[in-house]
Amino acid sequence: MSTIAFPSALRFTDTQIEMAHGAGGTASRRLVEGLIAPLVGACGSLGDAATLTVDEVSIAMTTDSFVVRPLRFPGGSIGDLAVNGTVNDLAVAGAIPIAIVCSLIIEAGTPAEVLQQEVQAFGEAARRAGVRVVGGDTKVVEHGKADGLYVTTTGIGTIDPRASISSANVRAGDRVLITGPIGDHGITVLLARGDIDLDADLRSDTRSVYPFASALIGSVGRDLHWMRDPTRGGVATSLNELARDCGLGIVLDEDAVPVRDEVRGACELLGLDPLHIANEGQIVAVVAAAAAEQALAAVRRTPGGEEAAIVGTVEAAPAATVLVRAAYGGLRVIDMLVGDPLPRIC
Amino acid sequence: MKYVDEFRDPQLIKQAADEIRRLTDPARHYRIMEVCGGHTHAIYRFALADLLPPNIELVHGPGCPVCVLPMGRIDEALSVVERHNAILTTFGDVMRVPGRQGSPLERQARGADIRMVYSPLDALRLAREHPERPVVFFAIGFETTAPSTALTLQRARELAVTNFTVFSNHVTIVPAIRAILDSPDMRLDAFIGPGHVSTVIGARPYAFIARNYRKPVVISGFEPLDLLQSIVMILRQMRDGRAEVENQYSRVVPWDGNLPALRVLADVFELRPYFEWRGLGFISQSALKLRSAYSSWDAEVRFTMPSVQVTDPKAAQCGEVLKGVLKPHQCKLFGRECTPERPVGALMVSSEGACAAYFSYVHRRTAAVV
Amino acid sequence: MCLAIPGQIVDVQPGGHLATVEVSKVRRTINIDLLEDPPAAGEWVLIHVGFAMNRISAERAAEQLRLLAMLGEDAQAMAELEGYEFGSESERGVT
Numbered sequence A: 001m002s003t004i005a006f007p008s009a010l011r012f013t014d015t016q017i018e019m020a021h022g023a024g025g026t027a028s029r030r031l032v033e034g035l036i037a038p039l040v041g042a043c044g045s046l047g048d049a050a051t052l053t054v055d056e057v058s059i060a061m062t063t064d065s066f067v068v069r070p071l072r073f074p075g076g077s078i079g080d081l082a083v084n085g086t087v088n089d090l091a092v093a094g095a096i097p098i099a100i101v102c103s104l105i106i107e108a109g110t111p112a113e114v115l116q117q118e119v120q121a122f123g124e125a126a127r128r129a130g131v132r133v134v135g136g137d138t139k140v141v142e143h144g145k146a147d148g149l150y151v152t153t154t155g156i157g158t159i160d161p162r163a164s165i166s167s168a169n170v171r172a173g174d175r176v177l178i179t180g181p182i183g184d185h186g187i188t189v190l191l192a193r194g195d196i197d198l199d200a201d202l203r204s205d206t207r208s209v210y211p212f213a214s215a216l217i218g219s220v221g222r223d224l225h226w227m228r229d230p231t232r233g234g235v236a237t238s239l240n241e242l243a244r245d246c247g248l249g250i251v252l253d254e255d256a257v258p259v260r261d262e263v264r265g266a267c268e269l270l271g272l273d274p275l276h277i278a279n280e281g282q283i284v285a286v287v288a289a290a291a292a293e294q295a296l297a298a299v300r301r302t303p304g305g306e307e308a309a310i311v312g313t314v315e316a317a318p319a320a321t322v323l324v325r326a327a328y329g330g331l332r333v334i335d336m337l338v339g340d341p342l343p344r345i346c
Numbered sequence B: 001m002k003y004v005d006e007f008r009d010p011q012l013i014k015q016a017a018d019e020i021r022r023l024t025d026p027a028r029h030y031r032i033m034e035v036c037g038g039h040t041h042a043i044y045r046f047a048l049a050d051l052l053p054p055n056i057e058l059v060h061g062p063g064c065p066v067c068v069l070p071m072g073r074i075d076e077a078l079s080v081v082e083r084h085n086a087i088l089t090t091f092g093d094v095m096r097v098p099g100r101q102g103s104p105l106e107r108q109a110r111g112a113d114i115r116m117v118y119s120p121l122d123a124l125r126l127a128r129e130h131p132e133r134p135v136v137f138f139a140i141g142f143e144t145t146a147p148s149t150a151l152t153l154q155r156a157r158e159l160a161v162t163n164f165t166v167f168s169n170h171v172t173i174v175p176a177i178r179a180i181l182d183s184p185d186m187r188l189d190a191f192i193g194p195g196h197v198s199t200v201i202g203a204r205p206y207a208f209i210a211r212n213y214r215k216p217v218v219i220s221g222f223e224p225l226d227l228l229q230s231i232v233m234i235l236r237q238m239r240d241g242r243a244e245v246e247n248q249y250s251r252v253v254p255w256d257g258n259l260p261a262l263r264v265l266a267d268v269f270e271l272r273p274y275f276e277w278r279g280l281g282f283i284s285q286s287a288l289k290l291r292s293a294y295s296s297w298d299a300e301v302r303f304t305m306p307s308v309q310v311t312d313p314k315a316a317q318c319g320e321v322l323k324g325v326l327k328p329h330q331c332k333l334f335g336r337e338c339t340p341e342r343p344v345g346a347l348m349v350s351s352e353g354a355c356a357a358y359f360s361y362v363h364r365r366t367a368a369v370v
Numbered sequence C: 001m002c003l004a005i006p007g008q009i010v011d012v013q014p015g016g017h018l019a020t021v022e023v024s025k026v027r028r029t030i031n032i033d034l035l036e037d038p039p040a041a042g043e044w045v046l047i048h049v050g051f052a053m054n055r056i057s058a059e060r061a062a063e064q065l066r067l068l069a070m071l072g073e074d075a076q077a078m079a080e081l082e083g084y085e086f087g088s089e090s091e092r093g094v095t
Helices: A024-038 A076-090 A111-131 A184-192 A210-223 A234-246 A259-272 A289-301 B010-023 B038-045 B071-082 B105-107 B119-130 B146-156 B172-183 B195-201 B204-213 B223-239 B259-268 B291-295 B320-321 B354-363 C058-070 C073-079
Strands: A048-054 A057-066 A095-107 A132-141 A149-159 A175-178 A226-227 A250-252 A283-285 A309-315 A320-326 A331-333 B029-038 B056-063 B087-090 B114-116 B136-143 B165-168 B190-193 B217-219 B245-248 B267-272 B274-275 B283-284 B288-290 C005-013 C018-023 C024-029 C045-050 C052-053
Touching: A048 B172, A048 B245, A048 B283, A057 A076, A057 B172, A076 A095, A076 A149, A076 B165, A095 A111, A095 A210, A111 A149, A175 A289, A175 B165, A175 C005, A175 C073, A184 A259, A210 A283, A210 A289, A210 B267, A234 A250, A234 A283, A234 A320, A250 A331, A259 C018, A259 C024, A283 A289, A283 C058, A283 C073, A289 B114, A309 B223, A320 B223, A331 B354, B010 B223, B010 C024, B029 B038, B029 B172, B029 B195, B029 B223, B038 B354, B056 B320, B071 B087, B071 B105, B071 B136, B071 B165, B087 B223, B114 B283, B119 B136, B119 B146, B119 B165, B146 B165, B146 B259, B146 C052, B172 B204, B172 B283, B190 B204, B190 B223, B190 C052, B195 C045, B195 C052, B195 C058, B204 B217, B204 B245, B217 B223, B245 B274, B259 B267, B288 B291, C005 C024, C018 C045
Parallel strands: A095 A132, A250 A320, B029 B056, B029 B190, B087 B114, B087 B136, B136 B165, B190 B217, B217 B245
Antiparallel strands: A048 A057, A057 A149, A095 A149, A175 A283, A175 A309, A226 A283, A250 A309, A320 A331, B267 B288, B274 B283, C005 C018, C005 C045, C018 C024, C045 C052
């Protein structure tokens, strides 16, 4: 979700909640700005993580729910996503993740072994990410609800005083950086569902991105203007949200964007664009032009960041639009994705 | 990727674009229709219009099987799911097409058993895995895809899979092209012929366009160099005053078509006397239905389907956009009531539909870019 | 319409109807009944909805690229090229 300012003029008049309201596009925005925020008395701007000041200490807080089918896939499981997803929201807000609490909604009939595996994965992911699990809640619902297991994780962290992350910092001329190959997670999960029957040696990239965030902040400080973890909707959606928020244009260099051969092959076969595919272990960052090389070097030095790349530039025009430049110079617009990417045959 | 990357070579693209400029008469306006939705998509995806001089206008044709699907067909298929506890299987392209009570995707979210497949063989496999339930495959596509449905039906008959049926919405490309050519608004100079349909039907079916209507036809591949090379070939024909069928995509398109594919089509399908095309109206001999030997696998025979007539809202100008008479943004609903998120017409639903492509790729570029 | 992708045959499966194909390190089982005769490992085919539609001709592809490369020649050479077609001599016709 991108930064939303209040009060908003959006009205929520839909009579029923549909999948689209959870998809992250304009329907989601209408729900949040038009219904939820006004009723809970939200004010100021809403990003992925909230920042509060408590006794002069700046704290970041975030919550997220995790719903995935299948629960386990190459490279991880819902347990990993539930920790890393929340840790990553804190990290890209410029916070040092400290602790998380976890709520489990379990479908009756779920084998105990399945639950054990997920809780174990959750614990190990938390240890790897360096966050403490300090509490939680468990509910069991009837068979047929909850797809086996839903997890909600709330996390807190302290804002790193060296960081200033906001779309308002972004300027024309800034460079766009990605920490590694895109599309691994989304394609892995799509293939793991078994409906498509493609065989590829791919794993989800789920991991804490805090080491990369820390490397960026540590190396260039306030020259790191903005960052996001490009999950659902992919890099294209995150950058479109930025472009809309700051009113500037972004031009990506197609050949510079790192994509594994397997992801490229699966996307070509299914008619999908890697820029629209979810990632669970990457950061897309915008840094001041003069600091770009230094930022890149810092990420590349960090274990797991060896394939980081500078992939584009912020431009004054066209406003609020993301473009992709092909090797021969052709420019196409890439929009945000609403809903899940659907394979096509036509 | 082999046979893909070579046809995206930047230097060769520049050379082809330069040749196009050399061949273009600045005093002339060229209107070239690309029939196939896949070409529409490629033109936008590769920003090819940027490489062409402004007096070459690429007009999008009706070769988008999702776009021309009458809305009622979705509702008919969904009614079978409801009434007979069937599993409906279809391609991803169909999932967002709006029916009267929602698209297949929306109905799936509300509990209807609708499953996306990549191949009709996957639908057949599902039927064998669930012998107790009817499995309906919503078949869609032009002659490229119909042979795959046909082969699947032959297999279903061989294996006696009695719970498997096909709801055929296959259409054929030539009648649609003919309808465009006979349309009084028609002002086209040449055609970029559908590349993958032609891998099945070959080049001969387009001869009437050159012979009777005196328009050049060049069958094209889908990579940037394919399309640019095809435009070069069209411009050369126009410069020379020729009107011929040429095959740019000869690395996969056989002049005489694919015989095994044509044989299997003839075995399984026959032409319907007429079929309704969204936006183009009723066209005779333009769609495929299962022959009587396969009636046990024909969803329209096995199930009573309510014939659902759903007319487009009067303000939607899908037909005119399909025929190339209007550009997408000239439709009154474009960008307002009709957007990719909330499509009114199918040209906005399908990612290769002219309106969706225009909306995503062109509409947002309001200023010139470096 | 018609998203079809070039893929390389890895092997033909026993039975003769199916083959394993590879596209950029991704593999899938496809049906080969639409080909006149079974392909050999290493051959390239065009894949659509889980079926091999046609073989891809390496010679034709190379010929096309060669002709495209020649588009950069000067006008003199262009005049000589006018007699050539993209594709073979049998690829034009008004039958």
